[in-house]
Amino acid sequence: xxxxxxxxxxxxxxxxxxxxxxxxxxxxxxxxxxxxxxxxxxxxxxxxxxxxxxxxxxxxxxxxxxxxxxxxxxxxxxxxxxxxxxxxxxxxxxxxxxxxxxxxxxxxxxxxxxxxxxxxxxxxxxxxxxxxxxxxxxxxxxxxxxxxxxxxxxxxxxxxxxxxxxxxxxxxxxxxxxxxxxxxxxxxxxxxxxxxxxxxxxxxxxxxxxxxxxxxxxxxxxxxxxxxxxxxxxxxxxxxxxxxxxxxxxxxxx
Numbered sequence: 001x002x003x004x005x006x007x008x009x010x011x012x013x014x015x016x017x018x019x020x021x022x023x024x025x026x027x028x029x030x031x032x033x034x035x036x037x038x039x040x041x042x043x044x045x046x047x048x049x050x051x052x053x054x055x056x057x058x059x060x061x062x063x064x065x066x067x068x069x070x071x072x073x074x075x076x077x078x079x080x081x082x083x084x085x086x087x088x089x090x091x092x093x094x095x096x097x098x099x100x101x102x103x104x105x106x107x108x109x110x111x112x113x114x115x116x117x118x119x120x121x122x123x124x125x126x127x128x129x130x131x132x133x134x135x136x137x138x139x140x141x142x143x144x145x146x147x148x149x150x151x152x153x154x155x156x157x158x159x160x161x162x163x164x165x166x167x168x169x170x171x172x173x174x175x176x177x178x179x180x181x182x183x184x185x186x187x188x189x190x191x192x193x194x195x196x197x198x199x200x201x202x203x204x205x206x207x208x209x210x211x212x213x214x215x216x217x218x219x220x221x222x223x224x225x226x227x228x229x230x231x232x233x234x235x236x237x238x239x240x241x242x243x244x245x246x247x248x249x250x251x252x253x254x
Contacts, residue, residue, distance in 0.1 A: 004028065004167060004168060005026060005050070005062070005168055005198070006061070007024055007026070007050070008024050008059055008062070009060070010049055011023075011057050011058040011059055012045050012222075018222055019042045019045045020042045020222045021221070021222040022059070023042075023046060025217060025224065028198070030197070031198050031199075032190075032199045032214045033200050033214065033215045034208075034212065035200060035202050035216075035217050036203060036206075036239075037218055037242075041219040041220055041221065043202045044202065045222075046219070050081070050200075051073055051076060051170060052068070052076045056069065063076070063079055063081065064080075064167075077164050080166050082162065082164050082168070082169050083161060084160070092146040093144060094144070095145070096141050096142070096148070097142065099160065100128040100156075100159055103159075103161075103164075104127055104163045131163060135189060149182075150178065150182070151179065151182030151185065151186070154175070155186065157174075158171070158186075158190075162197075167197065168200070170200050171203075173205075174201060175203065187207070190208075190212050199212070213230060216229070218239055225238055
């Protein structure tokens with residue numbers, strides 16, 4: 001089976017600093033992969049390259065066999081790539097339903113009369129209901145986003161990222177700032193995504209990583225230091241030394 005995403009020798013330089021160095025990997029359709037590493041390792045920079053927000057200094061990105069290295073964010077969205085941001089990107093004074101409708105509308109080209117179109121489009125309303133039901137937010141559909149608990153806002157961000165019906169979902173710290181209970185809920189939501197969606201996520205929460213990922217990659221100083229299954233990562237001394245900064249066993253995590 002051909003990889004859904006292929007990253008080949010990606011390098012990103014800012015002046016004399018190489019934030020990402022010669023990174024290569026592939027993602028198979030339906031795979032769940034976690035990208036871990038210390039702050040400043042280059043994880044977000046790499047995500048920005050994958051989504052088209054940042055052009056690499058060298059290397060190529062292929063999606064379903066197509067070279068998308070120089071494609072725009074919008075073009076990549078329409079090809080089937082979506083991203084959920086670590087920093088909340090919601091409309092806080094609008095309702096949950098309107099936020100999802102705006103995300104659905106944002107996947108379409110052309111000008112539009114936002115609220116007239118959103119509230120009058122039956123197909124879009126049905127799509128919004130489906131997204132909110134799948135993320136267990138339907139009962140909160142008329143709540144203003146600013147009134148939601150932080151964990152509910154993170155669930156809404158995932159719903160927004162699913163609005164474009166992606167084949168590849170990039171999640172940036174989906175459990176950041178959540179309680180243990182909220183994090184467990186997010187873990188369950190990600191695990192329940194259909195097999196048609198491939199997931200690549202940045203995460204520091206190792207319970208989330210080991211609860212979701214089939215494969216884990218450790219990025220260190222812009223390079224992939226190691227990768228493997230969750231069991232292999234638990235036992236890998238490079239992970240303990242570089243990422244966790246400890247010799248303690250990871251066997252109790254997960």
